Amino acid sequence: MQLAILLYDGVTALDAIGPYEVLQAPGLGIDVRFVAREKGMKRTDFGRLGLMADYTLKETPRPDILLVPGTAHPQAVMGDPVVLEWIAQVHKTTKWTTSVCTGALGLAAAGVLQGLKATTHWLALDVLKQFGAIPTKERVVRQGKVVTAAGVSSGIDMALTLVAEEFGDAAAQTAQLLIEYDPQPPFDAGSPDKAPPQIVIAAHEEFRKLSQKSAV
Amino acid sequence: MQLAILLYDGVTALDAIGPYEVLQAPGLGIDVRFVAREKGMKRTDFGRLGLMADYTLKETPRPDILLVPGTAHPQAVMGDPVVLEWIAQVHKTTKWTTSVCTGALGLAAAGVLQGLKATTHWLALDVLKQFGAIPTKERVVRQGKVVTAAGVSSGIDMALTLVAEEFGDAAAQTAQLLIEYDPQPPFDAGSPDKAPPQIVIAAHEEFRKLSQKSAV
Numbered sequence: 001m002q003l004a005i006l007l008y009d010g011v012t013a014l015d016a017i018g019p020y021e022v023l024q025a026p027g028l029g030i031d032v033r034f035v036a037r038e039k040g041m042k043r044t045d046f047g048r049l050g051l052m053a054d055y056t057l058k059e060t061p062r063p064d065i066l067l068v069p070g071t072a073h074p075q076a077v078m079g080d081p082v083v084l085e086w087i088a089q090v091h092k093t094t095k096w097t098t099s100v101c102t103g104a105l106g107l108a109a110a111g112v113l114q115g116l117k118a119t120t121h122w123l124a125l126d127v128l129k130q131f132g133a134i135p136t137k138e139r140v141v142r143q144g145k146v147v148t149a150a151g152v153s154s155g156i157d158m159a160l161t162l163v164a165e166e167f168g169d170a171a172a173q174t175a176q177l178l179i180e181y182d183p184q185p186p187f188d189a190g191s192p193d194k195a196p197p198q199i200v201i202a203a204h205e206e207f208r209k210l211s212q213k214s215a216v
Numbered sequence: 217m218q219l220a221i222l223l224y225d226g227v228t229a230l231d232a233i234g235p236y237e238v239l240q241a242p243g244l245g246i247d248v249r250f251v252a253r254e255k256g257m258k259r260t261d262f263g264r265l266g267l268m269a270d271y272t273l274k275e276t277p278r279p280d281i282l283l284v285p286g287t288a289h290p291q292a293v294m295g296d297p298v299v300l301e302w303i304a305q306v307h308k309t310t311k312w313t314t315s316v317c318t319g320a321l322g323l324a325a326a327g328v329l330q331g332l333k334a335t336t337h338w339l340a341l342d343v344l345k346q347f348g349a350i351p352t353k354e355r356v357v358r359q360g361k362v363v364t365a366a367g368v369s370s371g372i373d374m375a376l377t378l379v380a381e382e383f384g385d386a387a388a389q390t391a392q393l394l395i396e397y398d399p400q401p402p403f404d405a406g407s408p409d410k411a412p413p414q415i416v417i418a419a420h421e422e423f424r425k426l427s428q429k430s431a432v
Contacts, residue, residue, distance in 0.1 A: 014237035014395065017265075021230035021368060024264055027422045032264045041257075041268060048240055048248045049233075050268030052257060101396075122396060139400045151396025152237065156369065161402050170415060173405035177419040179230065180317075180338060180367025182406030183399035184355045186377050189389035190398030199386060203393040206243045 001166075002031045004063035004090070006103075007042040007053040008083065010076040014152050015069030015100040016051070022159035023065075025175050028167060035060045037082055045072060045210075057086040065162070066094050069155070070101030070121060072210040077106035084110040096162060098147045100155035107148070108133050116143040121151035122192050123207050153190075156181060217382075218247045220279035220306070222322075223258040223269040224299065226292040230368050231285030231316040232267070238375035239281075241391050244383060251276045253298055261288060261426075273302040281378070282310050285371070286317025286337060288426040293322035300326040312378060314363045316371035323364070324349050332359040337367035338408050339423050369406075372397060 003023055005016050016034075024032045036042055036053030043050055068077065068087065077083055087110035091097045099107050104120035107113050108131035117136040118128055125135040140158045141148050149158035160181070164172035189195035195203070219239055221232050232250075240248045252258055252269030259266055284293065284303065293299055303326035307313045315323050320336035323329050324347035333352040334344055341351040355366050356374045365374035376397070380388035405411035411419070 012237070013233045017229045017233040020265065021228070024261065025422065026262065026425060034265055041266075045240065046242065049236065049250055050257075050266075050270070052266030052268070054266070139398065150398075151394075153372065153395045153397040153399065157400050157402065164402060169403065170418065173403050173411055173415045174418045174422060176401060176403055176405045177408065177411045177415055178367075178422060179369045180406055181369040181399075181401055182355065182366075182404075182410065183369065183397075183401065184373050185392060185397055185399065186373065186380060187385065187389050187392055189392045190396055192393065194398065195389055195393045199389045199393055202386065202390045206241065206390060206394060209242060 001029070001064045002033065003065040003067065004033055004035045004060045005067045006069065006083070007034050007036045007051055008076050009042050010071045010073045011042060011044055011051070012070050012072065012101060012152060013044045013049055013051065015103060015155055016067070018153060018155035019067055019100060019159035021179055022156060022163060022175050025178060027174065028163065028171065033060060037080065057083070061090065062093050063090055064094060065096045066090055066098060068099040068103035068106045070099070070103040070152070072207070074102045074105040074124070077103070078109040087112065094145065096145050096147060096166070098149070098158060098162065100149045100158060101151045104128060104148045107146070112146060116146055117141050118143070118148040119150050120148065123204070217245070217280045218249065219281040219283065220249055220251045220276045221283045222285065222299070223250050223252045223267055224292050224296070225258050226287045226289045227258060227260055227267070228286050228288065228317060228368055229260045229265055229267065231319060231371055232283070234369060234371035235283055235316060235375035237395055238372060238379060238391050241394060243390065244379065244387065249276060253296065273299070277306065278309050279306055280310060281312045282306055282314065284315040284319035284322045286315070286319040286368070288423070290318045290321040290340070293319070294325040303328065310361065312361050312363060312382070314365070314374060314378065316365045316374060317367050320344060320364045323362070328362060332362055333357050334359070334362070334364040335366050336364065339420070
């Protein structure tokens, strides 16, 4: 079973690395590859980290699992016709097509989410509508073989759900225990429904600044 | 404020990327740099991903925050006298010295944890004793400026705790909301005290295999 994790300049690292860490467990036997339009180093968000794409899209025409991570600059994926065409093509033969955070906008722009319930980062939910998807405020949304996850850190929950579906509950629990995923955030502010109103406003403002800066 | 995240061949990606994603929020204004003994690409675990170290240890003599991520092959850090010497040196002037997972064994081998309570991946807790640390089964353990976190995914909780200490609760909550860290794991198997006994046995077995394989 082959997993292709899409990389591109501007990608949000944790969107990709959360699920990667769950799905790369040797016991699962998944052939994990990081892919991009061109091979080589892709810089995250504001350029602070380089992640290596070892394979091109062309070298990866039939992954069993597709994972599209997000970015603060969704045009990095939505504005790249070569990447969108590849997503649309490989989706025809995937066993699972997945996204984390605004990666869902890439799936949407490639036509994958038409008529489907889907989720993305809470700040981007409305955008899904423009592509005929049904924005759904849940952490992990499964529609047949299409699985979308909410913002950034939700990819860990999504990957565990995927492992359970594909390999069984015991495999998912073992993966969870190996990464000691027993979350104990010091605050309960991880969703706009739970965070204090002034924090939601602060996050909106921070995101506005994020969207203006660009490494892309 | 400068954050140095140590990279090396064999590093576990999520140990580094979980805290990175929290601490790189532009609103915090932290100068985040990935550092290594030599500049260049470091491969994770079994070589499936390359992460770029943009700075050498020598170029980073006085980080305000040190973060040592872990690995399934702790000798990658514990067996490198140059890295241990750098950890011991920079620790003298850090504001915070931190680790995730078996990164704590690196701190321990550098003499940083002598006489301190500390945590690490649940499978490695006993090793801490050999270096005079007091193994402590908690997700995040703070002893003055030294903060150690448990296995892999715990670095996210640690980083939020650190942001709260350094920048205040509102900054930590905003960071949490931006990465939508509202964890909803599909199982409650993330610690050996909660996972079913057969899962704990399976994780031990998987870890035994992990430790035998090596990208280092």
